[in-house]
Amino acid sequence: MQSQIHVRKDALTEAELVHVEPGVLPDGAVRLEIESFSVTANNITYAVVGDGFGYWNFFPAPDGMGIVPMWGHAKVVESNHPDIAVGERVYGYLPMGTHLDVVPGNVSKGGFMDMAAHRQPMSPIYNQYSRLAADPEHDPAREGERMIFGPLFKTGFLIESFMRRENWFGAGTVVMTSASSKTSMGLASVAKHRSPDVKRIGLTSKGNVEFTRSTGLYDEVVAYDDVASLSADPAVVVDFAGNAGVLKAIHEHFGDALKYSCLVGATHIEARGAGMGGDADLPGPTPTLFFAPDHAVAAIKELGPEGFGKQVAESWHAFLADVGDTVEIERHAGIEAAKQVFVAMVQGQVDPAKGIVIEP
Numbered sequence: 001m002q003s004q005i006h007v008r009k010d011a012l013t014e015a016e017l018v019h020v021e022p023g024v025l026p027d028g029a030v031r032l033e034i035e036s037f038s039v040t041a042n043n044i045t046y047a048v049v050g051d052g053f054g055y056w057n058f059f060p061a062p063d064g065m066g067i068v069p070m071w072g073h074a075k076v077v078e079s080n081h082p083d084i085a086v087g088e089r090v091y092g093y094l095p096m097g098t099h100l101d102v103v104p105g106n107v108s109k110g111g112f113m114d115m116a117a118h119r120q121p122m123s124p125i126y127n128q129y130s131r132l133a134a135d136p137e138h139d140p141a142r143e144g145e146r147m148i149f150g151p152l153f154k155t156g157f158l159i160e161s162f163m164r165r166e167n168w169f170g171a172g173t174v175v176m177t178s179a180s181s182k183t184s185m186g187l188a189s190v191a192k193h194r195s196p197d198v199k200r201i202g203l204t205s206k207g208n209v210e211f212t213r214s215t216g217l218y219d220e221v222v223a224y225d226d227v228a229s230l231s232a233d234p235a236v237v238v239d240f241a242g243n244a245g246v247l248k249a250i251h252e253h254f255g256d257a258l259k260y261s262c263l264v265g266a267t268h269i270e271a272r273g274a275g276m277g278g279d280a281d282l283p284g285p286t287p288t289l290f291f292a293p294d295h296a297v298a299a300i301k302e303l304g305p306e307g308f309g310k311q312v313a314e315s316w317h318a319f320l321a322d323v324g325d326t327v328e329i330e331r332h333a334g335i336e337a338a339k340q341v342f343v344a345m346v347q348g349q350v351d352p353a354k355g356i357v358i359e360p
Contacts, residue, residue, distance in 0.1 A: 003335045003360070004097035005342065006065040009056065012047050012346045015339045025101060030079045032090065032100045037072025038147035039341045039356045041181050041240075042155075043096075047346075048242070053291070054122050059095035067095045068342065069126070070358075071151045073143060074100065083107045091138065091146070092129035096338050098360045102129065109134045123293035137313065144329040145320060148355035149182050155264065156186025157315050158295040159238060164195055169259035171234040173199040175250060178240035179221060180208040182327075182355075183264065187238060188217035189319040201230065203246065215326045227253050236260040239287065251282040258284035327355045335360040 001019050008014040025031050047068050050056040059067040076088045081104050090111075094100055105115035111130045119127050132138045137146065163174070174191060176184045179202025188200050202218035206225070213221045222229060227249045234257050237250050242263070251258060261284065300308045332341060338358040344350050 002097065002099040004059075004061070004067055004095060005335065005339045006061050007047060007068055007096075007342070009047075009050065009064060009066045012044075013343050015343055017336055017339055022099065023101075025078050025080050026103070027080050029101050029103050030081050030084050031077050032074035032094070032102060033077040034094050034098055034100065034360050035073045035075055035089070036143070036147065036357055036359045037070035037094055037096070037338075038144075039070065039338060039345060039358060040148060040152060041178070041345065042152050042183065043068050043070060043342065044345055045242075057122060058093065058119060058126065059097075059100070060118065067097065070094050070096050072147050073132070081107075084112070089132045090129045091132060091135065093126045096335075096342065098335055104129075111135070123297070125293040125296050136309070137316070142320070144331075144355065144357050147357060148327065148329065149186065149319070149323070150316075152181075152183040153186035153189075153316060153319055154296070154312065155183050155290075155292045156188070157190050157312055158292050158299060159187050159262065159264065159290060160190040160194055161299055162290070162295055163191075163236065163260075163262075166260075168195065168198055169236055171236045171259040172197070173201060173233050173235035175201045175203060175230070175235050175237045175254075176218075176240065177203045177224075177237070177243065177246055177250075179204040179218060180212045181240050184238070184240050185215060185217055185323060186319060188215075189322045190315050192217060192322070193315065193318050199233075201235075203227065203241075203250075211326075215323065217322060224249070232257050234259055236262065238262045238264060238290075240264050247287065248282060251284045255283050261285045261287040263287045263289045329355045329357055331357045331359060333359050 002022050004018050004020060006016050006018050046055040050066055055069055056066040058069050061067045072094045073089060073091050074094060076084055076086050079086050084104055102114040103116045104112035106113045111128055114127045176187060178184055191198055191200055200218045202212050202221040203224055204212045206223045209221055209223050224246050232254050235254055236259050239247050341356050
């Protein structure tokens, strides 16, 4: 018997555990048993913008319901593919559940693509699976960190690369909302090492100020209510929170000194307003959505797969050194735990100092 967590698309706190009978595995397909995945604010964003960006389409569910994508590790338990052996382990995009059938194509020593027809319209970045036996990013001792930080870190890496290519739009400061989030921490770390002249300001809720300061990733950390205390120097804002009220306060405070407004996530889903950007009448630049997969494809094209991989790896190791022990990994056994953790995270009840790993 296989299990999945189905989430109501229009009411994300309504989730249910569903048992499904496994079908017969087609020729050329591989059945994965999911060993572990992380639940982060990133997964909340996938659910919030799921219809607009196709995130619900990766792992189909009945009408009105969706299966939230997760990043994690899985083991091959059945294989009808000549090049993929039972017992092999992979890392990639997985459903909130216990199993996944994939159709490997473009198989190499390092990985493969899932060629399942329903996944082809979506970005290829999400259809790649790394074969851990030949994966340079894989460290058995750091599997937890890779699941929790890896995808979020890469988004931060791509934002910094984009901003640096644009010369930070002439600004000397980057303001990051939801600064306790893992994506914001990723951006702050990459900027610290690759754009050291740019001042890093973190905005967070009052309760997270102390934790965010303790990371050492920001030059300045202030609570959302204290935006007016910031010096209104030329700046760019990277909004990970999706809180329309906070974004409006930043735009109004910086005015014409705000050179670019970048929308990335939606961790404050109850306050995001009209779409991700909220108000259409904000002073300063129009908020622009950052879609990481498109930027990843552009960066790989510019640097080549090897050059891109090398730069990511360098920044990833620097990031792991930066975050050190700021995030404690908390492991939960059983797929039922995923439902509870996801709902708690949607409600903003998970401590940012904890990284949650589910072992179904």
